[in-house]
Amino acid sequence: MKPFATIDRGETHSVKYEAREKLFGSKDVIPLWVADMDIASPFEIQQAIAKRASHPIYGYTTYPLEFFNAISYWTRRRYNWEIEERWIVPSCGVVPSINFAIEAYTKIGEGVIVQPPIYPPFFTSIKAHGRKLLENKLIYKDGKYSIDFEDFEAKAKVAKLFLLASPHNPTTKAWSKDELSKMVEICQKYGIVIVSDEIHADIIYKGKFISIGSFGYEKTLVLNAPSKTFNIAGLKTSYAIIKDRQLRIDFQRVQKNAGVESGNPFGIEALIVAYTKCEPWLEELKAHLFSNITTISNALTHTPISPVATEATFLMWLDCHHLFDTHEEVLEFFYKKAKLGLSDGASFGIDGERFMRLNVAISQERVGVLLERLKIAFGDYQR
Numbered sequence: 001m002k003p004f005a006t007i008d009r010g011e012t013h014s015v016k017y018e019a020r021e022k023l024f025g026s027k028d029v030i031p032l033w034v035a036d037m038d039i040a041s042p043f044e045i046q047q048a049i050a051k052r053a054s055h056p057i058y059g060y061t062t063y064p065l066e067f068f069n070a071i072s073y074w075t076r077r078r079y080n081w082e083i084e085e086r087w088i089v090p091s092c093g094v095v096p097s098i099n100f101a102i103e104a105y106t107k108i109g110e111g112v113i114v115q116p117p118i119y120p121p122f123f124t125s126i127k128a129h130g131r132k133l134l135e136n137k138l139i140y141k142d143g144k145y146s147i148d149f150e151d152f153e154a155k156a157k158v159a160k161l162f163l164l165a166s167p168h169n170p171t172t173k174a175w176s177k178d179e180l181s182k183m184v185e186i187c188q189k190y191g192i193v194i195v196s197d198e199i200h201a202d203i204i205y206k207g208k209f210i211s212i213g214s215f216g217y218e219k220t221l222v223l224n225a226p227s228k229t230f231n232i233a234g235l236k237t238s239y240a241i242i243k244d245r246q247l248r249i250d251f252q253r254v255q256k257n258a259g260v261e262s263g264n265p266f267g268i269e270a271l272i273v274a275y276t277k278c279e280p281w282l283e284e285l286k287a288h289l290f291s292n293i294t295t296i297s298n299a300l301t302h303t304p305i306s307p308v309a310t311e312a313t314f315l316m317w318l319d320c321h322h323l324f325d326t327h328e329e330v331l332e333f334f335y336k337k338a339k340l341g342l343s344d345g346a347s348f349g350i351d352g353e354r355f356m357r358l359n360v361a362i363s364q365e366r367v368g369v370l371l372e373r374l375k376i377a378f379g380d381y382q383r
C-alpha cells in the first residue's frame with residue numbers, strides 16, 4: 001500500500017466514524033473532526049505490535065528501561081532538551097494526566113488559567129474538579145493569535161495552576177521562545193504550577209519545537225505522548241516529565257489512587273519503536289500534511305473562508321466570519337450542504353463561534369473529494 005493512502009476504518013469501531021450519524025445527522029458525512037489520522041501508523045510500529053500480540057498473555061505490564069531511554073532520546077533529539085530519566089512518569093493519556101495534575105496541585109475553588117479558544121477537556125477538567133476557570137482569552141487580530149500578557153499576569157496573581165497547550169489546539173499556534181519565556185517569568189513570579197500539554201509538539205512546520213520544560217522552572221510539568229504523531233492514540237500510552245521531586249510524588253499519588261500504574265503492553269512497545277525507529281516516517285508525514293494544508297489553503301483563497309496560518313498540528317483553524325452571520329448557518333453549510341464533518345468551533349469556547357476545525361490527516365485523494373464537496377456547496381450558496 002502507498003504511504004498515506006486512503007484507509008478503510010470500517011470494523012475498527014473508530015469514534016470518528018461511528019459517531020457521524022449522531023453528530024452530523026448522516027453517515028454520508030466525511031469525518032474530519034476527532035484528532036486522529038486516517039493514515040496508517042508506521043510499518044515498524046505495526047510489526048512491534050504484531051510481535052507482542054503473538055505472545056498470548058496480555059497481563060499487567062510494567063515500563064521497561066527502554067521505555068524511559070526512548071523518551072529521553074526523543075526529547076534530546078527533537079526538542080534539544082536534556083532530561084533525566086527519573087523525571088519521567090508514565091501515564092495513560094494526556095487528558096487523564098491533566099486531570100491528575102489538577103487534582104494533585106489545586107484545591108476546590110482554586111483558579112486554573114487556560115487560553116481559549118481551547119481544546120474542550122481543558123475547561124471541562126477544571127469544572128469537573130470544582131476548580132475556578134480563569135480564561136486568558138487569546139487576542140485574534142489580522143488573522144493571527146497572540147497572548148494578552150497584561151490579563152495573563154492579572155490572572156496569574158490569583159491562580160494556582162496554568163494549563164498551557166503548546167502547540168496550541170485549535171489555533172495551531174507554535175509559541176515562540178519569547179512568548180514561552182514571558183509565560184514562565186510570570187508563573188515563576190507568582191509561584192504557580194505550569195502544566196504544558198505538548199502532545200502536538202512533533203508536528204511543527206518551521207524550526208524546532210521548544211518545550212516550556214526546557215526553561216528550567218522547577219514547577220513545570222510537561223505532558224506528552226507519541227499518540228498524535230504516530231497515530232496510536234487508542235493505545236493510551238503517555239508520559240509526564242516532572243523535574244521537581246515533590247510535584248512528582250504528588251502526581252504519582254493521584255495516579256496510584258486512580259489505579260492506573262501499570263501500562264498498556266502494546267502502547268509500551270509502540271512508543272519504544274516510534275521514538276527510536278520512526279523519525280524518517282515522521283518527516284515524510286509532515287511533508288504530506290503540509291502539502292494537504294497548502295492545497296486546501298490555495299483552494300480557499302477565493303472563498304469567504306479564511307484559514308488561520310497553520311504553524312503546527314494536522315489541524316486547520318478556519319475563520320468563517322465572512323461566510324455567514326451566525327454560527328448555526330456555518331454548521332448547516334458544512335454538515336448539511338457540504339457533508340463535511342469538521343469540529344464545531346464553538347466547542348472550543350465562545351471565541352470559537354464562526355470558526356471550524358479541519359483535520360487534514362487524510363489522503364491526497366480525500367482532499368480532492370473534500371474540495372469537490374465544498375465547491376458544490378459554494379455553488380448552492382451562491383445561487
Ligand SMILES: Cc1ncc(COP(=O)(O)O)c(C=O)c1O
Binds near residue numbers: 093165169227
Ligand atoms: C491538545 C490535546 N491534548 C490532549 C489530547 C488527547 O490526549 P489523550 O488521548 O492522550 O488523552 C488531544 C487530542 O485531540 C489534544 O488535541
